[in-house]
Every structure is written in structure tokens, then in C-alpha cells.
Amino acid sequence: MEPSDMGSDLESVLLTEQQIHDRLAELAAEIERDYAGREVLFVGVLKGALMVMADLSRAMTHSVETDWMAVSSYGSGTKSSGVVRILKDLDRDISGRDVLIVEDIVDSGLTLSWLMANLASRGPASVEVCTLLRKPDAMKVDLKLRYIGFDIPNEFVVGYGLDYAERYRNLRVVGTLAPHVYAT
Ligand code: XMP
Ligand code: MG
Numbered sequence: 001m002e003p004s005d006m007g008s009d010l011e012s013v014l015l016t017e018q019q020i021h022d023r024l025a026e027l028a029a030e031i032e033r034d035y036a037g038r039e040v041l042f043v044g045v046l047k048g049a050l051m052v053m054a055d056l057s058r059a060m061t062h063s064v065e066t067d068w069m070a071v072s073s074y075g076s077g078t079k080s081s082g083v084v085r086i087l088k089d090l091d092r093d094i095s096g097r098d099v100l101i102v103e104d105i106v107d108s109g110l111t112l113s114w115l116m117a118n119l120a121s122r123g124p125a126s127v128e129v130c131t132l133l134r135k136p137d138a139m140k141v142d143l144k145l146r147y148i149g150f151d152i153p154n155e156f157v158v159g160y161g162l163d164y165a166e167r168y169r170n171l172r173v174v175g176t177l178a179p180h181v182y183a184t
Pocket of ligand 2 (some may be wrong): 046104
């Protein structure tokens with residue numbers, strides 16, 4: 001879905017498809033350099049990281065192993081609470097593995113903080129994070145994020161995997177919604 005297909009639902013475009021594509025290619029090159037000679041396991045966090053995983057992993061020049069987790073963070077509406085439940089766990093054992101968590105967005109950081117601790121308790125060789133987006137003004141915990149695509153303002157965004165009520169994940173860009181969308 002293109003921005004022009006959004007009609008009046010889209011308020012502004014924060015990141016174009018090209019900007020996202022170029023930045024993920026840079027991050028993939030960095031990841032390849034940093035993990036040279038090691039086999040990194042990409043762990044995508046469903047569902048938002050769907051597009052990031054697809055483009056980041058395809059920007060790599062060698063085969064990478066991928067796995068997925070689904071977690072739900074209890075909280076009302078668009079705010080997370082840090083109380084997390086695993087909806088789908090990894091399919092494999094990660095002990096001794098170099099794990100790279102692939103995320104769409106780090107907002108308060110509460111979900112990721114929980115996830116990093118959970119994965120760390122399984123005895124991996126390392127756990128690092130690659131997130132397309134970060135909202136620095138919203139972060140409530142101090143997290144070490146190794147790879148960050150873009151810092152964005154503290155506004156609710158959709159597109160490129162990010163949803164509002166399960167919609168707009170298929171929008172090619174990252175943008176904000178017009179107020180009337182939330183009102184209905
Ligand atoms: P926290 O606050 O725990 O949030 O870092 C993590 C999860 O909340 C969702 N989230 C968003 N989803 N637009 C979205 O579509 C946003 O602006 C946004 N901010 C947070 C997302 O699932 C993220 O993994
Ligand atoms: Mg997410």
C-alpha cells in the first residue's frame with residue numbers, strides 16, 4: 001500500500017520506503033562486519049518486525065538462521081506496561097548462540113527489556129538488538145541497543161509492519177495517522 005492509497009487517513013510520512021531500504025542495507029553491512037565468522041541467529045518479534053526481518057535478512061550477503069517470538073505486553077490501547085506474556089516461543093535452543101533480536105520499534109523499552117532478560121537467561125553467547133525505530137523521548141529503561149535505524153518523535157506511527165488495530169502494517173512507509181482515524 002502506497003501513501004497515496006491512504007486517502008485522508010495518513011497525516012504525515014516520517015520515513016519513505018527508500019530511506020528505510022537504504023538504512024537497513026547499512027545496518028546489514030554493519031552486522032556482517034561485527035559478526036564476521038560467527039553464525040548469528042535473527043530473532044524477529046511478531047508481528048511488527050515482519051517487514052524489518054524480511055528486508056534486513058535479505059540485505060545480508062550470506063544465509064542467516066531466523067526464528068520468531070510473539071509476545072503480548074499487557075496494557076491499554078497504545079501504551080505498554082512491561083508485563084509480558086509469551087504467545088509463541090522460539091523453536092530452538094539458543095544456548096551458546098549469538099542472538100540478534102530484530103524489532104520494529106522501541107517505545108518505552110519495557111517489552112524489550114523483559115525479552116532481553118528472558119533470552120539472556122537461556123545461556124546464549126550474546127544477545128544484541130536491531131530495531132528500525134526508537135522513540136528516545138519515550139524510553140523508560142536504559143537499554144543497550146546496538147543497531148538503530150532511526151530515532152523518531154514520541155508519536156504513534158504505523159506502516160512497515162506497525163499497526164493500528166491490526167491495520168496499516170502493509171503501508172510501505174512509516175507515518176502518522178490523521179486524528180479522525182482514532183476517533184472512529
Ligand atoms: P514498549 O513501550 O514496550 O513497546 O517499548 C513495544 C511495543 O509497542 C508497540 N508500539 C507501537 N506500535 N506504533 C505501533 O504501531 C507505535 O508508534 C508504537 N509504539 C510502540 C510495538 O508493538 C512495540 O513492539
Ligand atoms: Mg513489536
